[in-house]
Amino acid sequence: MVARPLVDESISIIREAAAQFERPALLFSGGKDSVVMLHLALAAFRPAPLPFPIMHVDTGHNFPEVIEFRDRMVEQFNVQLLVASVQASIDSGRVADVQGPRSSRNVLQTVTLLDAITEHRFDAVFGGARRDEERARAKERVFSHRDEFGQWDPKQQRPELWGLYNGRHRMNEHFRVFPLSNWTELDIWEFIREQRIELPSIYFAHRREVFRRDGMLMAATPFVERLPNEEPFDTTVRFRTVGDASCTAAIESTASNYDEVVAETATARVTERGATRADDRISEAGMEDRKRQGYF
Amino acid sequence: MVTTTLKFATVGSVDDGKSTLIGRLLLDSKAIFDDQLEHITAVSRRRGDDVADLALLTDGLRAEREQGITIDVAYRYFATPRRSFVIADCPGHIQYTRNMVTGASNVDLAIVMVDARHGVVEQTRRHTLLVSLLGVPHLVICVNKMDLVGNHEAALKAVIDQFTEFAAKLELRDVTFIPISALNGDNVVDRSPNMPWYQGTSLLRHLETVYTASDHNLIDTRFPVQYVIRPRTTEHHDFRGYAGTMAGGSLRVGDDVVVLPSGLPTTIAAIDGFDGPCSEARSGDAVVVRLSDHVDVSRGDMLVRPNNHPVVTQDLDAMVCWMDDRATLRPRAMYTLQHTTRTVRAVVTDLRYELDISTLHRNTEATELGLNAIGRIALHTTAPLFIDDYHRNRTTGGFILIDEHTNATVAAGMIAERGR
Ligand SMILES: Nc1nc2c(ncn2[C@@H]2O[C@H](COP(=O)(O)OP(=O)(O)OP(=O)(O)O)[C@@H](O)[C@H]2O)c(=O)[nH]1
Ligand SMILES: [Mg+2]
Numbered sequence: 166m167v168a169r170p171l172v173d174e175s176i177s178i179i180r181e182a183a184a185q186f187e188r189p190a191l192l193f194s195g196g197k198d199s200v201v202m203l204h205l206a207l208a209a210f211r212p213a214p215l216p217f218p219i220m221h222v223d224t225g226h227n228f229p230e231v232i233e234f235r236d237r238m239v240e241q242f243n244v245q246l247l248v249a250s251v252q253a254s255i256d257s258g259r260v261a262d263v264q265g266p267r268s269s270r271n272v273l274q275t276v277t278l279l280d281a282i283t284e285h286r287f288d289a290v291f292g293g294a295r296r297d298e299e300r301a302r303a304k305e306r307v308f309s310h311r312d313e314f315g316q317w318d319p320k321q322q323r324p325e326l327w328g329l330y331n332g333r334h335r336m337n338e339h340f341r342v343f344p345l346s347n348w349t350e351l352d353i354w355e356f357i358r359e360q361r362i363e364l365p366s367i368y369f370a371h372r373r374e375v376f377r378r379d380g381m382l383m384a385a386t387p388f389v390e391r392l393p394n395e396e397p398f399d400t401t402v403r404f405r406t407v408g409d410a411s412c413t414a415a416i417e418s419t420a421s422n423y424d425e426v427v428a429e430t431a432t433a434r435v436t437e438r439g440a441t442r443a444d445d446r447i448s449e450a451g452m453e454d455r456k457r458q459g460y461f
Numbered sequence: 462m463v464t465t466t467l468k469f470a471t472v473g474s475v476d477d478g479k480s481t482l483i484g485r486l487l488l489d490s491k492a493i494f495d496d497q498l499e500h501i502t503a504v505s506r507r508r509g510d511d512v513a514d515l516a517l518l519t520d521g522l523r524a525e526r527e528q529g530i531t532i533d534v535a536y537r538y539f540a541t542p543r544r545s546f547v548i549a550d551c552p553g554h555i556q557y558t559r560n561m562v563t564g565a566s567n568v569d570l571a572i573v574m575v576d577a578r579h580g581v582v583e584q585t586r587r588h589t590l591l592v593s594l595l596g597v598p599h600l601v602i603c604v605n606k607m608d609l610v611g612n613h614e615a616a617l618k619a620v621i622d623q624f625t626e627f628a629a630k631l632e633l634r635d636v637t638f639i640p641i642s643a644l645n646g647d648n649v650v651d652r653s654p655n656m657p658w659y660q661g662t663s664l665l666r667h668l669e670t671v672y673t674a675s676d677h678n679l680i681d682t683r684f685p686v687q688y689v690i691r692p693r694t695t696e697h698h699d700f701r702g703y704a705g706t707m708a709g710g711s712l713r714v715g716d717d718v719v720v721l722p723s724g725l726p727t728t729i730a731a732i733d734g735f736d737g738p739c740s741e742a743r744s745g746d747a748v749v750v751r752l753s754d755h756v757d758v759s760r761g762d763m764l765v766r767p768n769n770h771p772v773v774t775q776d777l778d779a780m781v782c783w784m785d786d787r788a789t790l791r792p793r794a795m796y797t798l799q800h801t802t803r804t805v806r807a808v809v810t811d812l813r814y815e816l817d818i819s820t821l822h823r824n825t826e827a828t829e830l831g832l833n834a835i836g837r838i839a840l841h842t843t844a845p846l847f848i849d850d851y852h853r854n855r856t857t858g859g860f861i862l863i864d865e866h867t868n869a870t871v872a873a874g875m876i877a878e879r880g881r
Contacts, residue, residue: 168466168545169735169746170466170745172735172747173706173734173735173745173746173747174747176735176747177687177706177747180687180688180704180705180747181687181688181802183688184687184688184760184802208735209704209747210688210690210704211690211733211749212690212692212694212696212697212700213690213691213692213693213694213697213700214692214694296536296537296538297537297538299521300518300519300520300521300522300535301521301522303519303521303535303536303537304521304522304533304534304535304536306563319522319524319532319533320522320524320532320533322533322560323869323870324559324560324562324563324784324861324870324873325563325870326562326563326566326567326859326861326870326873327566327567327855327856327859328567328706328856329799329800329859329860329861331799331861331863331868331870333797333863333868334868335868346536347536347538347547349538433494434494434495435494435495435496436494436496436497439494439495439496439497440496453521453522453523454523
């Protein structure tokens with residue numbers, strides 16, 4: 166069983182943010198962390214409905230299984246869904262689309278996200294990031310301040326003591342709130358198993374057409390241009406993270422149910438980002454740089 | 462099997478080896494992933510180091526890697542078959558003391574790193590003082606870099622003497638000394654043959670076995686109301702639930718309680734936790750409580766037992782650590798004060814003294830507290846708070862001060878009984 170203090174801490178953080186902020190929203194990608202976060206948020210206010218909307222930043226490069234899942238969850242839990250579209254940002258000229266075999270719309274999401282925060286006047290957005298994911302995330306506060314440009318300043322983080330969270334801010338500034346800060350990937354999976362939480366099917370082993378790039382297995386989708394030597398082939402894979410289809414790799418796996426995925430996670434020798442995120446390999450401080458600009 | 466979790470922080474002066482120790486602990490207990498090790502090995506090689514710099518496992522910010530120091534606290538998680546651990550690797554540099562305070566505020570144990578060559582220095586004393594004020598129940602003094610002093614017992618003895626002399630005036634309950642080399646892993650996971658004279662346990666064994674009685678106060682029932690749940694749906698039209706996290710003691714269905722500040726008595730009708738209805742809520746549980754009567758209760762109110770109240774007051778005495786680099790704390794200044802789920806305004810009515818970090822002398826002539834200073838103040842608040850002595854209850858005894866112009870968190874406060 167996942168330690169109840171971890172669950173209780175997350176619920177307490179979600180309620181605290183709902184109490185302190187006027188217009189929060191919960192970022193929902195359909196990935197495992199955001200699904201767990203949504204379940205905890207629903208539990209935090211039960212039997213009342215979720216007191217804020219959920220928002221999907223949609224790159225347009227999706228796995229169809231994830232969109233289908235997202236819409237089903239919205240119906241099942243009766244929550245309000247907002248979609249912030251990267252395609253719309255491109256069409257309106259806010260950002261230029263990226264081209265070529267190694268391009269990904271992942272970084273473009275920052276502009277779309279910040280525009281949506283401004284448009285809806287959100288003063289807090291819940292994110293499902295965990296500190297164990299990445300070394301810059303390991304440094305971030307639970308209530309993380311963003312200036313009027315949506316930027317994170319890792320050298321000026323507010324002290325955060327005990328369970329006291331300071332969400333005070335000026336107009337046009339906002340906070341990112343991370344209720345799952347202290348969860349590990351294994352905690353997430355044990356919780357999913359224990360609560361029998363439904364996930365997009367691509368988290369479990371399935372046959373898929375993939376190709377090999379930089380030692381990773383990329384899904385052969387219409388969104389990725391393949392290089393001449395990148396021959397697609399069929400194999401059994403699953404996804405450890407779900408993000409933009411053009412930069413999220415699959416792993417070879419036959420784990421097809423909760424128990425098998427938990428067992429695989431417990432013995433993994435590579436981090437989830439190391440195994441699956443093409444974009445995180447860019448540089449030593451890739452994540453920090455993106456986060457400074459306002460990324461999730 | 463139920464394993465307990467131990468939260469600990471590494472503190473002590475800059476470059477004494479805190480991050481290296483965490484890297485070593487993670488590496489030797491196989492909590493490092495292959496790609497993380499490859500990454501730090503590659504970065505170290507690029508810099509011309511012959512061995513992987515283990516501090517890079519936690520020093521994740523660009524500026525930290527450039528300067529080779531820790532700036533902000535890093536959180537890491539690992540588990541052994543005996544226990545799971547949450548680590549807060551704190552910065553040693555004085556400039557980042559507030560980040561150290563952040564990391565150490567709610568841990569069960571602090572590892573104070575001391576460089577065997579330099580012994581106890583000012584920053585060791587500052588961090589030990591803070592750890593003591595923060596009420597961290599267990600301390601391990603790691604005398605590090607033993608490899609640089611020939612692994613001689615004399616270095617350990619010297620640190621024990623220096624530390625004991627300083628710490629005599631502090632309230633420290635449990636202190637253990639362990640000589641180590643974070644770089645080589647001596648006495649970190651296993652006892653080292655390089656120090657045969659050392660008869661104690663390895664650091665990891667100590668962390669696995671140190672007995673931590675619950676950090677929670679199990680006696681004084683305190684339930685600060687965080688959020689009122691009123692569904693306003695047809696199905697749950699009359700539902701009124703009070704959500705919050707138990708900050709002490711316990712509550713059972715049927716218990717008589719009193720609502721503060723109104724003083725109105727009522728009874729607990731139902732308790733719901735994450736797993737559904739429960740008969741009891743204990744300290745640390747996040748629950749929703751329903752009451753038998755329609756009493757007026759809102760965020761910031763507190764449910765307590767009829768015969769065990771916190772102090773209800775607008776005047777408090779507290780030790781504070783000042784954390785603002787833009788302004789100093791001065792008498793008559795006004796701040797926003799956050800305490801449990803209650804936010805009020807507070808004016809500093811008196812700066813009673815500043816504590817000298819080295820001698821622990823109380824300087825009653827002080828007129829302001831500058832960055833990283835520690836002192837005793839009196840505050841008057843615009844509305845009553847429901848407080849306990851910090852050493853009795855970290856949740857109802859701790860508060861933060863917020864600058865009303867910058868919105869920055871400028872002080873950590875620990876409530877002390879008057880005259881103590
Ligand atoms: N010889 C020797 N060197 C060590 C040992 N432990 C750490 N060092 C070295 O001491 C230097 C500082 O180590 P860090 O781990 O970065 O120190 P720190 O305490 O984390 O420093 P801050 O976080 O900036 O306060 C590095 O060059 C380490 O390699 C040890 O046991 N023996
Ligand atoms: Mg360090």
